[in-house]
Amino acid sequence: MRRNVTAYGFLCGALICFAFFSWYPMIWEVVLSFQQTNFVDPPVWVGLENFVTVFEDAAFGPAWKNTVMFTVLALVFGYGVPFVVALVLNELRHARAYLRFVVYLPVMLPPAVGVLLFQWFYEPEYGLFNQVLGFFHLPALDWLNSTDTALISLVVVSTWMNLGTGTLIYLAALQTIPGELYEAAELDGAGILKRIWHVTIPQTKLILLVMLLLQIVATMQVFIEPFLLTGGGPENSTVSVVYLMYQYAFNFGNINGGNALGVMLMIVLMVFSAIYLRVSREDKS
Amino acid sequence: MTRSGYRRTMGLLLATALGLTAAACGSEEKPAGNESKPTAQGSAAGPVSITVNCMPPKTNKAQRATFEEDLAAFQQLNPNIKVEKATDAFPCYEPRTFEAKLAGGQLETVFYVNFPNVGRLMESGQAADITPYVGELKTFKDYNASIEIFKKDGKIYGLPTDGYGMGLVYNREVFTKAGLDPNNPPKTWADVQAAAKKIAALGPGYVGFGEYSGNNVGGWHFTASLYGRGGDVITPDGKKAAFNTPEGKAVLENLRQMRWADNSMGSKLYIDWPALMKAMAGGKMGMMVGAPDVLIGLRNDFQAKFENYAVTSLPEAKALFNGGAGYMINPKATPEQIRAGLKWIEYEFLTPGKGQLDYVRAKGANLTVGQPYPDLYGADTPSGQEVLKLRAENANVDPGQFALWVEGSKGIPAKAEPGPYAQEIYAILDTPMSAVLTRQDADIDKLLADAEAKVNALLEQKG
Numbered sequence: 001m002r003r004n005v006t007a008y009g010f011l012c013g014a015l016i017c018f019a020f021f022s023w024y025p026m027i028w029e030v031v032l033s034f035q036q037t038n039f040v041d042p043p044v045w046v047g048l049e050n051f052v053t054v055f056e057d058a059a060f061g062p063a064w065k066n067t068v069m070f071t072v073l074a075l076v077f078g079y080g081v082p083f084v085v086a087l088v089l090n091e092l093r094h095a096r097a098y099l100r101f102v103v104y105l106p107v108m109l110p111p112a113v114g115v116l117l118f119q120w121f122y123e124p125e126y127g128l129f130n131q132v133l134g135f136f137h138l139p140a141l142d143w144l145n146s147t148d149t150a151l152i153s154l155v156v157v158s159t160w161m162n163l164g165t166g167t168l169i170y171l172a173a174l175q176t177i178p179g180e181l182y183e184a185a186e187l188d189g190a191g192i193l194k195r196i197w198h199v200t201i202p203q204t205k206l207i208l209l210v211m212l213l214l215q216i217v218a219t220m221q222v223f224i225e226p227f228l229l230t231g232g233g234p235e236n237s238t239v240s241v242v243y244l245m246y247q248y249a250f251n252f253g254n255i256n257g258g259n260a261l262g263v264m265l266m267i268v269l270m271v272f273s274a275i276y277l278r279v280s281r282e283d284k285s
Numbered sequence: 286m287t288r289s290g291y292r293r294t295m296g297l298l299l300a301t302a303l304g305l306t307a308a309a310c311g312s313e314e315k316p317a318g319n320e321s322k323p324t325a326q327g328s329a330a331g332p333v334s335i336t337v338n339c340m341p342p343k344t345n346k347a348q349r350a351t352f353e354e355d356l357a358a359f360q361q362l363n364p365n366i367k368v369e370k371a372t373d374a375f376p377c378y379e380p381r382t383f384e385a386k387l388a389g390g391q392l393e394t395v396f397y398v399n400f401p402n403v404g405r406l407m408e409s410g411q412a413a414d415i416t417p418y419v420g421e422l423k424t425f426k427d428y429n430a431s432i433e434i435f436k437k438d439g440k441i442y443g444l445p446t447d448g449y450g451m452g453l454v455y456n457r458e459v460f461t462k463a464g465l466d467p468n469n470p471p472k473t474w475a476d477v478q479a480a481a482k483k484i485a486a487l488g489p490g491y492v493g494f495g496e497y498s499g500n501n502v503g504g505w506h507f508t509a510s511l512y513g514r515g516g517d518v519i520t521p522d523g524k525k526a527a528f529n530t531p532e533g534k535a536v537l538e539n540l541r542q543m544r545w546a547d548n549s550m551g552s553k554l555y556i557d558w559p560a561l562m563k564a565m566a567g568g569k570m571g572m573m574v575g576a577p578d579v580l581i582g583l584r585n586d587f588q589a590k591f592e593n594y595a596v597t598s599l600p601e602a603k604a605l606f607n608g609g610a611g612y613m614i615n616p617k618a619t620p621e622q623i624r625a626g627l628k629w630i631e632y633e634f635l636t637p638g639k640g641q642l643d644y645v646r647a648k649g650a651n652l653t654v655g656q657p658y659p660d661l662y663g664a665d666t667p668s669g670q671e672v673l674k675l676r677a678e679n680a681n682v683d684p685g686q687f688a689l690w691v692e693g694s695k696g697i698p699a700k701a702e703p704g705p706y707a708q709e710i711y712a713i714l715d716t717p718m719s720a721v722l723t724r725q726d727a728d729i730d731k732l733l734a735d736a737e738a739k740v741n742a743l744l745e746q747k748g
Contacts (some may be wrong), residue, residue, distance in 0.1 A: 034694045038409045039388040040616045056746060058713065124552035125489070145554055147362040231499025231556035232712075234719035250380040251501060251708045253405045 029266070033259040050260035055249065062236045063244040067220055069151055070158075070240065074219040078159040079212060082166030087196065089167065090174040100171070104164035111161060115228045118157045119144075122229075123220040142232050147237040154225040154238055162218075166211065173207040174200065206279065217269050241265050333621040335394040336370040338628055339377035342636030347650040349373070355640050359632045365640035366625045378402060378610075379549075387411060395626040398443065399610040400434055401505070402646035404705035406435040412613035416441045418620075418627055424635045427666035430609060434701045443613035446634035446641075447578075448644070449658040450605030450699055451509045452690040453477070456568065458593040463487055463571070469690065470572075470597040474539050477572060477600055484571035492570045493549035496540060496722065503718035504711025508606060508703060509574055510536045515603035518710060519744065526740035528714075529733040537729045541721045556720060557732050562587050565594075574599065576608050577656055577687050584653070595686045598693025599667030606700040609659070635661070636693035637671040644679040657687045706747055713739045 033050055037043035054060055089099055106114060121128040122143040130140040143153045177200065185195045201208070223242040226232055232239035232247075241261060249258030337356075341348035356368055370393075374382075377397035386392040398406060406412045419425045419441055425432075428445070433444040457467035463483040471477040481493025507528075510516050516532030519525065544550045555561040562579070564570050566587035573579070577596050583589035599605060612630045614623050633640035641647075644654045655676060662669030677684075679707045703710055717732035 038411050039384050040410055053746060056742065058742065142552075143722070145552060147723070230554075231715070233499040233503075233556065233715060234554070234717050234723040247712060251712070252706075253380065253384075253402070253409060253708070255384055 006170040029259050029262050031264045032256055033107075036256055046256075048105045050256045051255075051264070053254070054257050054261050054264075057244070059232075059236055059239050059244055059247075063239045065239045066151060066237065066239055067222065067241045070155060070222050071216055071219045073152060074158055074217060075139070075212070076220075077155055078162055078166065078219070079215055081159060082163050083170050083208070084169035086164065086174055087200065090169055100168070103167050106161055107164035109161075111224050112228060113223055114117075114158055114161045118153075118160075121227055122153060145234060147235050150230055151240050152235060154229060155230070157225050158219065158222065169207065169211060171206070173204045177203045206282070209279050210276065213272050213279065216272050217276070220265065221267060264271075286578050290481045304542075322688075327484065331621065332367065333364050333619075333625045334367045334369045335622050335625045336366055336372070336627065337395045337626075338372045338374065339397040340371040340373040342373050342375050346653055351641070351646060351650060351652075352644070355633050359629060361626070362632070363628060363692075366628065367628065381515050387615075387617075390617070392617075394615050394618050394622050395612050395629055396615065397610060398613050400445075400608060400709055401702050401711075403443060403611070403613075404437075404702055404707060405432050406613060407442045408705035411616055412442045413616045413618055413623055414440050415444075415614055415623060415627060418624055419444075421617050421624070422627060422631050424631065424662065424668045427662040427668035429661060429663045429669075430699050431609060431611075434607065434609075434615075443611050443632050444635065445609055445611035445659075445661060446630065447611065447659040447661075448607060448609030449576040449578055449698075450599075450607060450666065450694050450697070451513065451574060451576050452596045452599050452605075452694065453572055454565065454579045454594060454596045454612055455572045456565070456570065456593055457592075458488070459484055459491070459569065459571045467595065469546075470595070473601055474535075474600050478539065478547065478549075481543050481571060482547045485549035487584055490569045492551035492553075492564065493547070493572065494543055495555060495561050495570045496550065496718070497556070497558075497561055497579070498554050498719040498722050500514045501708055501715060502556070502558055502561075504714030506574055507533075507536060507714045507718050508707075508711070509599075512604045512606045512700045513599040513602045519712075519740070524744055525537060526737040526744070528740075529737040533733055534729055535641060537717055537721045537727075537732070540718075541725075541727065541729065542668040542736075544722050545624055545725045550722065552708040554719065559587075560593060565589070574624075577610070577658055577690055580686060581653055581656055592683065595689065598697070599690035602694070602697050604700040605697050607701050615743070634659075637668055638675060640671075642672060642675070644675045648679040648681050650709060651681075653682050655682040655687075657691050706743060708742055710740055713743070 032043075034045060034047065035043040036046045036049070085103060089096060089103070092099065109117075124140065124142060124145060125132060127143070129143065133140055141149055144150050181199045181203070182195055185199050190198060221242050222240045223246065226238040226240050226243045227246065230238040232243055242265070245258045245261040245265070248254045248260075248261060312664060340352050343349060352371070356371060358483055360366060360368060368700070372393060378399055380402065398412075422444075425444075427446075431445040431448040432441070434445060435441055452540070453470065454472050454707060459479070460467040460470070463480070463486070465480050465483060470552075471480050479496060480517075484493040484583075485491055497506045499560055511528055511532055514532040516530055516536075517527040520527045540550070553564070555564065561573060565573055565579075566583050566589035568590065575596065580591065580594050580596055584591035612626075612634070614626045618626065636642060638645075648654050657676075663675070664670070671680060713736050717727075717729070717736050720727040720732050721729065
């Protein structure tokens with residue numbers, strides 16, 4: 001009985017925290033998205049007006065397009081690169097701990113510091129990247145200053161900042177694969193690529209799928225990179241949905257419009273979350 | 286595994302919700318910032334408590350000391366008024382917390398606001414109507430046009446305490462190095478272009494002219510330059526965009542020439558306010574559009590070599606964008622609190638020889654005196670004359686650094702932000718600004734036409 005009381009106590013604590021810090025704000029977000037309020041007079045229910053307002057905003061289309069593009073590109077780089085790095089680290093016999101530390105190092109930097117570091121790297125005249133290109137007699141790029149390269153530049157920053165976490169998760173999954181499977185594959189004459197294709201990927205399929213869904217959910221909320229590096233520019237080429245949400249809530253003074261955008265994004269992310277939950281259940285079964 | 290994974294996903298999902306709905310976690314309504322019992326409207330008998338903000342931070346020891354001294358003196362002078370709390374959060378106006386504080390009953394009775402946000406606060410009813418009380422302020426009748434910023438539909442919602450028109454800030458040392466006369470800065474935009482070219486020719490790292498292009502500050506500076514050329518951002522009735530004109534084109538064409546034909550603007554984009562200030566303070570940038578307060582900002586916040594900088598009037602200026610800040614009163618304040626709050630504003634910011642206009646004390650505390658702002662009163666009014674006299678007598682910065690701005694700006698009308706949706710409009714105008722600074726082939730006509738359509742749609746939607 002005493003054990004149960006303790007357990008219920010912990011459960012209540014967790015439930016209260018979730019209710020207060022997660023569910024309550026979430027419900028209020030939905031409520032506010034259907035209201036017009038100045039926090040002085042009683043709020044007025046306005047139906048879908050806030051949704052119409054943000055839908056008609058000239059930046060609405062570009063924000064969604066950029067967010068989807070960012071997510072796709074972040075998957076191409078941010079999903080594949082950590083897996084490859086984890087594979088390499090898993091194969092290494094020497095300096096593995098040291099390299100693991102080096103790979104994880106960027107995660108330890110506060111995100112804002114990491115982003116500002118890249119601001120220097122991308123500096124058009126004296127930045128590291130153009131210096132390197134110059135060393136190889138390659139033409140300098142405009143990086144953040146061009147509508148062609150700004151978004152991909154943000155993807156590079158995001159990939160670099162999140163590489164360590166992804167790599168460690170993949171590495172943990174790789175280390176659970178029984179060595180006998182590789183030995184059997186080797187005896188059957190499988191080379192490294194075949195071993196990856198026939199052993200590694202099937203054995204880590206579920207974690208790969210879970211990571212894919214989590215990454216979609218995380219990257220669709222991209223904010224700090226455009227906020228600090230580009231201000232949504234040039235020419236709206238890096239405005240993301242969350243950045244636009246921030247603009248509505250804090251720069252345009254339209255918190256209800258910001259909430260409407262938040263609800264839209266939440267609905268999209270809920271689809272991916274539902275898939276994630278299903279995959280997780282399958283994993284457990 | 287499943288449960289922890291679920292929590293992680295929910296955590297990600299809720300991150301935005303948390304930020305945006307913090308404002309919803311408000312408490313019940315109560316008078317702004319105090320527990321006192323309000324008396325009947327019009328009565329000033331009972332004790333009243335108020336809260337104020339924008340106390341200088343602890344790092345700014347000298348200014349904080351003067352503020353604290355003023356708080357004590359004000360309460361001694363008004364024994365019925367108690368300033369319960371003075372907050373020193375910086376920046377003084379923080380849009381990210383404003384509504385949360387208002388909803389939660391935590392917004393100060395007297396709160397600071399910079400001009401770009403005044404229109405929106407009036408439009409949304411988030412500031413108290415102070416019209417019935419302003420007659421009690423001794424210096425109110427002396428205000429210059431800056432008070433217009435706080436008026437809407439014949440009512441007054443706040444008091445400006447700082448104001449200045451835009452000009453052209455330049456680095457005298459860089460001018461000298463480039464063979465330009467620092468005592469004879471550019472008077473036309475053609476002069477600016479020619480000077481910028483010479484400065485950029487000094488070598489790597491030198492930028493002739495710096496300009497903003499993102500985070501709404503690009504649109505803000507487009508507006509300042511457009512006003513200077515005699516243009517307008519919206520029509521007088523506020524219903525349509527008005528910048529797709531020869532003046533608007535001239536602003537962008539001038540930038541394009543400097544950026545691409547002359548290569549005198551460098552290739553770095555300045556997407557927020559500190560970015561350009563830092564570059565200017567770095568000592569290799571020649572010019573930027575800015576008000577006299579930029580010089581003090583460069584000195585105090587960006588450690589620039591103050592004596593190297595000067596400000597002159599905006600080239601060919603037909604109107605001056607009116608920058609500045611002021612104070613408004615919490616819309617939940619009682620009439621007694623409004624009166625007490627206005628008394629505080631008057632004492633601290635509007636009385637020549639008192640509070641922040643006590644130039645004798647400021648000089649003694651080694652604070653800068655002599656810069657031509659705040660520019661609050663008409664030059665021929667008693668308050669205006671007294672402020673000018675006190676300022677001149679106690680100046681400890683070289684008035685020469687501001688003289689060309691003072692002289693050149695005389696008689697040029699001030700012009701306010703383009704309506705209550707200025708920030709939304711600035712966000713739209715960021716696009717043409719960033720386009721001409723990043724694309725050599727930017728089609729200015731198309732950029733302005735697109736921006737015009739977007740602003741028209743915005744204004745139509747807002748009704």
